[in-house]
Amino acid sequence: xxxxxxxxxxxxxxxxxxxxxxxxxxxxxxxxxxxxxxxxxxxxxxxxxxxxxxxxxxxxxxxxxxxxxxxxxxxxxxxxxxxxxxxxxxxxxxxxxxxxxxxxxxxxxxxxxxxxxxxxxxxxxxxxxxxxxxxxxxxxxxxxxxxxxxxxxxxxxxxxxxxxxxxxxxxxxxxxxxxxxxxxxxxxxxxxxxxxxxxxxxxxxxxxxxxxxxxxxxxxxxxxxxxxxxxxxxxxxxxxxxxxxxxxxxxxxxxxxxxxxxxxxxxxxxxxxxxxxxxxxxxxxxxxxxxx
Numbered sequence: 001x002x003x004x005x006x007x008x009x010x011x012x013x014x015x016x017x018x019x020x021x022x023x024x025x026x027x028x029x030x031x032x033x034x035x036x037x038x039x040x041x042x043x044x045x046x047x048x049x050x051x052x053x054x055x056x057x058x059x060x061x062x063x064x065x066x067x068x069x070x071x072x073x074x075x076x077x078x079x080x081x082x083x084x085x086x087x088x089x090x091x092x093x094x095x096x097x098x099x100x101x102x103x104x105x106x107x108x109x110x111x112x113x114x115x116x117x118x119x120x121x122x123x124x125x126x127x128x129x130x131x132x133x134x135x136x137x138x139x140x141x142x143x144x145x146x147x148x149x150x151x152x153x154x155x156x157x158x159x160x161x162x163x164x165x166x167x168x169x170x171x172x173x174x175x176x177x178x179x180x181x182x183x184x185x186x187x188x189x190x191x192x193x194x195x196x197x198x199x200x201x202x203x204x205x206x207x208x209x210x211x212x213x214x215x216x217x218x219x220x221x222x223x224x225x226x227x228x229x230x231x232x233x234x235x236x237x238x239x240x241x242x243x244x245x246x247x248x249x250x251x252x253x254x255x256x257x258x259x260x261x262x263x264x265x266x267x268x269x270x271x272x273x274x275x276x277x278x279x280x281x282x283x284x285x286x287x288x289x290x291x292x
Contacts (some may be wrong), residue, residue: 047121050233054083066200067091078148108135118236129252136291148285149239176201184220
């Protein structure tokens, strides 16, 4: 099987999303905590980057508005009605365009992103963070989940090949390429439709041996082609750790920022794992930022 497709399918399996139809039982909680206008106007925004599980990345809730790339979706575990862009309920937007998100200022109660930032450049991520800050009401919460590359790096240094369990027992995939694929997929030899010049195991080892983690991973990300990424939106072109994410959120204007854990959101409605925090979290970090 085509290796990028296989890797993507395994990654989808790691999300462990509940694929049931919408569970409406928590709507009374929204009405208890938020004003009727916010619930009716769906002022809760889930932002995706055109990567997985159809439009909105698999989150389908009657109180939430999905913001995502309008593109063809194939082999997703939802009906066409759930997986495709619907202008009556969704907002089509490409985060890589660096254009304002078409949402008014200071109207959002909550904003949520799952794995989105791993598929964005630093520039696009910083632009999105500023847009989220603009969109949120005072006291509004922004929740982010993304792979924590500090865990990948630690596993690499310890030669812990089992950490990259989504590649299974395929020993043809080295620990170097498993790590690289998680940071800059198109640069890895695993990717059959990647860059013309890939990075070998020896080159990756040398890069990490001669530089600190941030410098090395920035160099990997800088080699990714945006045009190629537009063909493979599910791939990663960036890396994140708690310090990097916090620094960029502060630059966007947030002051109250804290690490979170699964089912520990400060917003009660985002503790419902039918919709949130339902990915495999062995390599995931959660962070929240509150607009003052």
